[in-house]
Amino acid sequence: MLRIVGFGSGAKDNMTLEASVAIAGADLIVGYTTYVDILKQYFPDKEYYSTNMMQEKERCQYAIDTAKEGKEVVLVCSGDSGIYGMASLVYELAEDNLDIKVISGVTAASSGSACLGAPLSHDFAVISLSDCMTPWELIKKRIKAMADSDMVMCIYNPSSRRRSGYLKEACDIVLKVQSPDTVCGYVRNIGRENETTGILTLKELADFKADMFTTIYIGNSHTKVINGKMVTPRGYKVV
Amino acid sequence: MLRIVGFGSGAKDNMTLEASVAIAGADLIVGYTTYVDILKQYFPDKEYYSTNMMQEKERCQYAIDTAKEGKEVVLVCSGDSGIYGMASLVYELAEDNLDIKVISGVTAASSGSACLGAPLSHDFAVISLSDCMTPWELIKKRIKAMADSDMVMCIYNPSSRRRSGYLKEACDIVLKVQSPDTVCGYVRNIGRENETTGILTLKELADFKADMFTTIYIGNSHTKVINGKMVTPRGYKVV
Numbered sequence: 001m002l003r004i005v006g007f008g009s010g011a012k013d014n015m016t017l018e019a020s021v022a023i024a025g026a027d028l029i030v031g032y033t034t035y036v037d038i039l040k041q042y043f044p045d046k047e048y049y050s051t052n053m054m055q056e057k058e059r060c061q062y063a064i065d066t067a068k069e070g071k072e073v074v075l076v077c078s079g080d081s082g083i084y085g086m087a088s089l090v091y092e093l094a095e096d097n098l099d100i101k102v103i104s105g106v107t108a109a110s111s112g113s114a115c116l117g118a119p120l121s122h123d124f125a126v127i128s129l130s131d132c133m134t135p136w137e138l139i140k141k142r143i144k145a146m147a148d149s150d151m152v153m154c155i156y157n158p159s160s161r162r163r164s165g166y167l168k169e170a171c172d173i174v175l176k177v178q179s180p181d182t183v184c185g186y187v188r189n190i191g192r193e194n195e196t197t198g199i200l201t202l203k204e205l206a207d208f209k210a211d212m213f214t215t216i217y218i219g220n221s222h223t224k225v226i227n228g229k230m231v232t233p234r235g236y237k238v239v
Numbered sequence: 240m241l242r243i244v245g246f247g248s249g250a251k252d253n254m255t256l257e258a259s260v261a262i263a264g265a266d267l268i269v270g271y272t273t274y275v276d277i278l279k280q281y282f283p284d285k286e287y288y289s290t291n292m293m294q295e296k297e298r299c300q301y302a303i304d305t306a307k308e309g310k311e312v313v314l315v316c317s318g319d320s321g322i323y324g325m326a327s328l329v330y331e332l333a334e335d336n337l338d339i340k341v342i343s344g345v346t347a348a349s350s351g352s353a354c355l356g357a358p359l360s361h362d363f364a365v366i367s368l369s370d371c372m373t374p375w376e377l378i379k380k381r382i383k384a385m386a387d388s389d390m391v392m393c394i395y396n397p398s399s400r401r402r403s404g405y406l407k408e409a410c411d412i413v414l415k416v417q418s419p420d421t422v423c424g425y426v427r428n429i430g431r432e433n434e435t436t437g438i439l440t441l442k443e444l445a446d447f448k449a450d451m452f453t454t455i456y457i458g459n460s461h462t463k464v465i466n467g468k469m470v471t472p473r474g475y476k477v478v
Binding site: 006008011012013014015016017018020021056057080081082083084085087088089090091092093094096102103104105106107110111113114117118119120121122123124125126127128132133134138139141142144145146148149150151226227229231232233234235236238 | 245247250251252253254255256257259260295296319320321322323324326327328329330331332333335341342343344345346349350352353356357358359360361362363364365366367371372373377378380381383384385387388389390465466468470471472473474475477
């Protein structure tokens with residue numbers, strides 16, 4: 001059987017009980033090198049197979065082939081295995097005679113939100129700024145649609161060396177319709193060493209230097225700062 | 240201290256290790272009656288305080304007041320405590336001298352996605368159809384914006400006795416710009432007794448009878464059915 005397991009932020013206690021049991025019971029754990037290195041701390045005596053970024057297809061295929069041989073294989077993803085994770089690729093690659101189970105996990109939108117306060121307490125969108133497989137024009141169209149309809153946004157993959165200006169471009173789109181004082185936040189290295197968080201305005205976010213390990217939150221027009229926390233009200237009347 | 244804890248779908252193994260430890264170690268667990276009844280199965284010897292729906296403010300205030308007396312209080316929410324959960328309301332009600340910690344959990348978007356396959360593997364929006372605290376016109380505007388920009392949608396609270404026609408209205412908005420054959424899915428009672436799932440077209444979804452315990456997924460133009468699973472490709476080239 002092939003289990004596609006999201007292990008959450010990387011902190012052991014952000015893992016679900018089901019993910020923990022699946023990893024502990026696997027014959028083989030397959031994943032991206034950085035994720036495998038995290039799991040080796042918690043499950044040191046397991047057999048692992050890891051490959052680097054850009055080798056996702058090869059990695060999934062290896063997991064599929066090994067599961068077909070009758071092994072209990074776990075393919076690990078950080079966060080939730082279904083959100084920008086490997087679950088869809090496995091379904092696309094696998095044939096119908098393989099038993100596949102997706103085990104959900106806490107995605108960065110949720111784990112990062114808990115660090116900042118409660119930014120996602122109303123309708124929100126999760127968008128990746130990575131244009132490796134999605135045209136940048138479509139990503140920008142989506143950001144404009146979110147901003148126009150006052151949705152909170154949670155942005156994954158906000159930057160990379162090649163895409164260093166993308167976050168600024170995204171903010172500039174939002175700035176055309178939302179106040180420059182819109183409350184925004186970032187969390188870097190969620191649940192890992194050197195976790196850092198910050199709250200800033202949309203105007204400030206446009207010049208913020210994010211990296212690949214940062215998750216960005218852009219509030220809606222009601223989002224506010226309460227005692228240093230980023231809070232999007234659900235709408236209850238609070239006197 | 241007041242911990243606001245998302246316990247996931249309701250299946251014990253969908254809970255994070257941190258949530259489980261927090262609940263097990265609490266002096267008092269506060270929550271909506273239905274949620275408290277779920278937790279009593281797993282943690283039978285704890286002290287609980289529960290109130291019914293529409294009593295969220297009173298419930299949060301009780302949790303805050305009890306935590307201020309020096310007790311270790313856990314306020315529980317299903318899914319993630321920050322996504323349509325109580326975290327934002329607590330921040331709004333609490334004063335600055337209370338130690339508050341949000342513990343993230345697996346939200347229904349993720350746990351339901353795992354049941355269906357991998358519907359959320361690309362940019363997506365989470366929208367509630369409940370107009371208790373959000374104008375229906377704004378909700379419809381958001382649905383139109385998502386459909387126009389080809390975002391996958393995950394819909395919470397798709398129906399209630401009073402709002403029985405809302406899901407159809409939402410689908411009709413999407414049908415104006417997306418194919419009637421767009422792949423959609425639903426999961427009812429995620430992780431609980433009588434969990435049921437189904438995959439259907441957008442046209443069929445418009446006439447589907449959802450209830451309060453159903454989570455709905457509307458695919459984007461690339462979402463497809465593979466071996467009975469709802470899969471939104473991430474974009475990898477699969478020959």
